[in-house]
Amino acid sequence: MENLVQFVEWLRSVAPYIHAFRGKTFVVAFPGELVKAGALPVLAHDLSLLHALGIKVVLVHGSRPQVEEQLALRSIEARFHNGLRITDAAAMECAKEAAGELRLDIEAAFSQGLPNTPMAHAAIRIISGNFVTARPIGTIDGIDLEFTGVVRKVAWETIHPILNTGGLVLLGPLGFSPTGEVFNLAMEDVALSAAVALRADKLIFITETPMMTDESGTEIRELSSHQANAVLQAGFLPPDSAFYLQHAVRACNEGVPRAHIVPFATDGSALLELFTHDGVGTMISHVNLESLREATIDDVGGILQLIEPLEANGTLVKRGRELIEREVDHFSVIEHDGVIFGCAALYPFPEERMAEMACLTVSPDSQGQGDGERLLKHMEDRARRAGFKKLFVLTTRTAHWFLKRGFYAATVDDLPKDRQHMYNWQRKSAVFIKNL
Numbered sequence: 001m002e003n004l005v006q007f008v009e010w011l012r013s014v015a016p017y018i019h020a021f022r023g024k025t026f027v028v029a030f031p032g033e034l035v036k037a038g039a040l041p042v043l044a045h046d047l048s049l050l051h052a053l054g055i056k057v058v059l060v061h062g063s064r065p066q067v068e069e070q071l072a073l074r075s076i077e078a079r080f081h082n083g084l085r086i087t088d089a090a091a092m093e094c095a096k097e098a099a100g101e102l103r104l105d106i107e108a109a110f111s112q113g114l115p116n117t118p119m120a121h122a123a124i125r126i127i128s129g130n131f132v133t134a135r136p137i138g139t140i141d142g143i144d145l146e147f148t149g150v151v152r153k154v155a156w157e158t159i160h161p162i163l164n165t166g167g168l169v170l171l172g173p174l175g176f177s178p179t180g181e182v183f184n185l186a187m188e189d190v191a192l193s194a195a196v197a198l199r200a201d202k203l204i205f206i207t208e209t210p211m212m213t214d215e216s217g218t219e220i221r222e223l224s225s226h227q228a229n230a231v232l233q234a235g236f237l238p239p240d241s242a243f244y245l246q247h248a249v250r251a252c253n254e255g256v257p258r259a260h261i262v263p264f265a266t267d268g269s270a271l272l273e274l275f276t277h278d279g280v281g282t283m284i285s286h287v288n289l290e291s292l293r294e295a296t297i298d299d300v301g302g303i304l305q306l307i308e309p310l311e312a313n314g315t316l317v318k319r320g321r322e323l324i325e326r327e328v329d330h331f332s333v334i335e336h337d338g339v340i341f342g343c344a345a346l347y348p349f350p351e352e353r354m355a356e357m358a359c360l361t362v363s364p365d366s367q368g369q370g371d372g373e374r375l376l377k378h379m380e381d382r383a384r385r386a387g388f389k390k391l392f393v394l395t396t397r398t399a400h401w402f403l404k405r406g407f408y409a410a411t412v413d414d415l416p417k418d419r420q421h422m423y424n425w426q427r428k429s430a431v432f433i434k435n436l
Contacts, residue, residue, distance in 0.1 A: 013404065014275045021274070022054035024201040025163065029191035031062035033208035034264050035102060043206065044109035046270045047168075048122045056163040058194055059126075060171045061106060062187030063098040070094035081140060083239065087147040087184040095184045099172045103128060106170060127167045131155045132190060134175025134183040149175055149183025151193035159198060188247040196254045203251045203259040206270060209241045210263055212282045218384070222283045222377060225252040245284070252286035259284045277406050292378055295331035295343070300324050302340030303331060307361050315397050316359060317424070331359070332378055334371055344375045346382050349416035355388040356419060376405060384436050391436055392419075394429035407432035 028047060034040060051057055067085075071078050071094050079086040087095060110124045134149040152175075159169050171194055173185045188205070195203040212220040215236045223231065228249045232242055241261075248259035262273045262281030273279040295303065303324055310316040324331075327345065334342035341363040347356040357379045362372045383391050392415065393402055403409070410431045412423050423429075 016404070017275045018053055021050075021201075023056070025056040025058065025198055026050065026202045026204060027058045027060060027191055027195040027198065027200045028204045028206065028270070029060040029062070029187055030206040030264065031187060031208050032065045032067075032098070032102065033062075034206060035061070035105060036065045037208075037264070039264050040105060040109050041112070042267065043264070043270065044106075044112065046268060048110065048124055049271065050274075051124055051166075051168060052122065058159065058163070058169045058171065058198065058200070059106065060187055060191040060194060061102055061173070063095065063102055063173050064187075066098035066102060067091070067095050070097050081143045081145065083243070084137070084140075084145060084186075085148055085184060086143065086145050089147070092147045092182065092184060095174065096182065099174050103170065103172060110168065125167050126170050127162050128170040128172065130176050131159060131169070132171060132175040132185070132193075134177060134185055136177075136181075136183060147181070147183055149177075149185055151175060151185060151189050154190075154194045154197040156197040156199075159194075188243060192247045192251050192254075195251050195256045195259075200256055201258070203248065203256050204270065204273070205244050205248065205259070205261045206264045207240075207244055207261055208264065209238065209244065209261070210265070211280070212237065212241055212245070212261065220282050221278065222285070225249045225284060225286045228284050245282075248284045252284055255286075257285065277404070292334050292374060293332065294382075295328050295333045297325065297328055299331070299333050299335075299340060299343075300328055302335070303328075303333065303343050306340055306343055306363060307359060310361060316361070317427070319359070332375065332382065334362075334375060342371045342375050344379050346379050348386065348388065349419060351418075352390075352416040353388050354390045354392060354416050355383040355386065357383075357391055357393050360393070372401070373405070380434075380436060389436055390433055392431060392433045394423075394431055396427060396429050399430050399432065402432045402434075405434075407434040 030043065034043065047057055068078060071091065074090065074094065076090050076094065085091065107126050110126050113122060131154060132151055133153040135152050136147070136149050137145045162169055171190050173187045173190060175183045175185050177183065191203060191205065214220055228245055231237065232245060237245065244261050248261055251259045260273055260281050260283050262269045266272065266280050269280050273281045300321060304321055307316055307319070311318045330345040330347055332344055333340045342361060344360040345358045347358060349355060360372065360375060380391060392410070393407065395402065410433045412420055412431060414433060415423065415431060
């Protein structure tokens with residue numbers, strides 16, 4: 001019975017994502033290493049589920065290890081310049097061979113339909129073709145890269161009708177010129193170009209690289225494109241991870257709302273990234289960093305203007321200007337063109353390694369755009385950086401909002417001792433805690 005209850009709770013928890021993603025376009029790119037690791041059948045199962053939920057899926061595959069195998073079979077030495085393969089005529093034949101085999105393997109994986117498997121009744125049709133126009137990179141530092149190319153155009157006007165009629169589009173790491181030449185392309189370049197051309201809602205890299213971490217070893221869960229550029233400039237990422245991140249940032253800067261870098265080592269990583277609050281990878285979004293920051297004394301007037309209506313109706317505890325001025329260092333704000341439309345405060349309880357998030361507020365005119373969630377993640381990051389292990393909130397009106405975002409119901413006895421003494425028994429606020 002307990003398992004049944006858990007299943008129902010889980011299904012209800014993913015329902016908002018299902019509603020949000022229906023009809024959206026996702027470009028999902030994966031390297032040849034995923035196929036070599038034997039993870040293609042599982043990915044096909046997971047992506048068939050996305051397809052069944054009404055998500056339009058464009059697949060992009062890489063082929064680096066398969067090309068290396070073909071080169072080795074023919075005793076041809078692989079040549080690179082600045083990380084780019086020099087594709088001569090012999091290497092081009094190897095790239096064609098690898099891409100052809102992979103295409104057949106992928107089509108076979110999506111053709112499964114055995115009863116009692118995730119692909120039963122899926123009947124997915126994979127469409128591939130000469131959708132990518134390419135040109136040669138040319139000569140770099142005096143080195144002719146020959147048949148190594150870059151994407152010029154993706155035929156979005158042909159791909160969209162295929163997606164709209166229920167097909168799944170497959171793009172490989174080869175492109176074609178108007179003169180009939182074939183060029184070897186980077187999978188990341190194809191995926192980025194496809195996501196931008198199709199105005200995709202997400203670009204998802206399912207990667208052979210592990211979860212990205214910062215210099216201290218802390219997992220990097222979410223970055224704005226501005227923050228991601230700073231990470232790249234810091235230079236501590238391994239080359240492969242940095243290459244994925246560069247393309248994710250470019251995608252966001254060119255109009256793709258979200259890009260994800262998700263290690264395939266975790267079973268079901270694509271589903272976990274998309275349908276759980278914290279995910280299992282790194283999400284990059286194009287956010288104006290200046291709009292979300294820690295508060296200063298100049299923000300007190302804007303904070304008061306924002307929270308006063310909620311104090312008046314009893315949603316928030318009343319705070320005066322003097323108190324806000326004293327505690328402004330605890331606040332963070334979201335502003336646009338100098339107008340503050342969101343705020344939250346973080347109060348530390350070092351002895352128990354806990355912190356309280358209070359006064360989480362977004363202007364009614366700006367609600368429904370994810371700014372409350374952005375503030376929550378920002379405050380979680382502040383708490384983590386300060387070394388806290390738990391974040392707690394007290395609320396009388398928004399219990400479900402916090403439950404959906406990873407908090408669990410607790411009691412006054414679970415609060416830090418100093419906070420228990422300050423608890424207002426007349427308000428009878430519910431207590432929620434989240435492990436950081």
